[in-house]
């Protein structure tokens with residue numbers, strides 16, 4: 001089955017009791033049993049809910065996995081993965097990481113005796129230097145935020161296999177439309193469904209997708225024991241969003257390319273970060289593991305002045321100044337004063353996060369309008 005057909009049909013069946021083609025919102029906490037223990041597979045909605053089951057099946061199908069698990073947010077999904085570990089275990093993570101992931105690793109799980117190494121994975125061979133007998137997990141995000149670095153998933157999987165580590169890939173920026181990490185050897189795919197998967201900026205949710213039965217059992221145990229599960233109404237909205245994932249992503253990619261090329265040619269723009277450019281340092285890897293290059297773009301203005309970036313962000317009309325990404329509407333942000341404001345300036349600059357860096361989540365509007373908007377804003 002091809003991807004678009006899957007987005008609409010896979011994992012989802014008409015409701016068995018009524019034939020409703022769209023999965024109903026099973027707004028119930030509990031389920032009646034005929035006799036103690038004699039039930040229809042549903043006992044309590046933290047553990048299972050029919051709306052959530054359909055969504056989990058759809059996600060598993062889209063990522064070419066076997067099992068999906070949904071959580072109340074992307075962070076709750078990450079929380080569940082780290083709970084596979086015990087004190088003394090070590091994690092090797094990419095250093096260009098979603099801020100919330102860095103926060104939960106360093107401010108929560110470090111206190112429980114888990115050690116994290118944050119390293120550059122631009123050259124994946126670098127990972128081996130940090131592997132020791134306590135290493136259990138390899139954490140990869142690609143493309144990264146906001147510098148759009150690309151990490152070699154196959155290379156990471158080879159290292160994970162050699163040292164018996166679990167490889168987790170945060171696939172939020174790519175979605176399975178662009179890349180399916182389980183096919184490249186990853187053990188766990190993690191999603192903030194809040195972004196492209198939901199796609200309409202109206203739900204916060206997360207997911208994990210795996211192939212392995214035993215790993216699924218462990219994660220399902222944690223999901224139920226810790227209880228960070230989403231409600232059925234949100235699951236319904238996510239299911240609805242997924243049905244147009246391929247259409248939305250196609251347009252995000254088309255618009256992304258047009259906007260990236262426009263910015264690259266602009267005399268007031270110093271540098272554009274987008275993995276689709278041939279001079280991107282890991283373009284070859286991006287090309288080999290992704291079907292297209294997505295709608296996330298960052299750029300730096302000539303002169304690198306914060307006030308110039310602020311002016312652009314105040315002037316744009318269609319690009320809404322807001323946190324988050326991946327919705328149908330275009331968004332823009334200023335990492336230095338928004339998402340990455342807590343990082344000292346020196347460190348920010350060292351990591352390549354300039355004062356005038358602007359991040360765009362290019363939406364699915366008409367590209368001509370978006371370019372016109374950037375034109376009047378950048379001047």
Ligand SMILES: *Cc1c(COP(=O)(O)O)cnc(C)c1O
Nearest residue numbers: 073074075098100172192194205
């Ligand atoms: C948003 C995001 C998360 C966290 O997800 P929430 O749904 O906000 O909890 C994790 N990773 C990436 C790459 C994200 O963009």
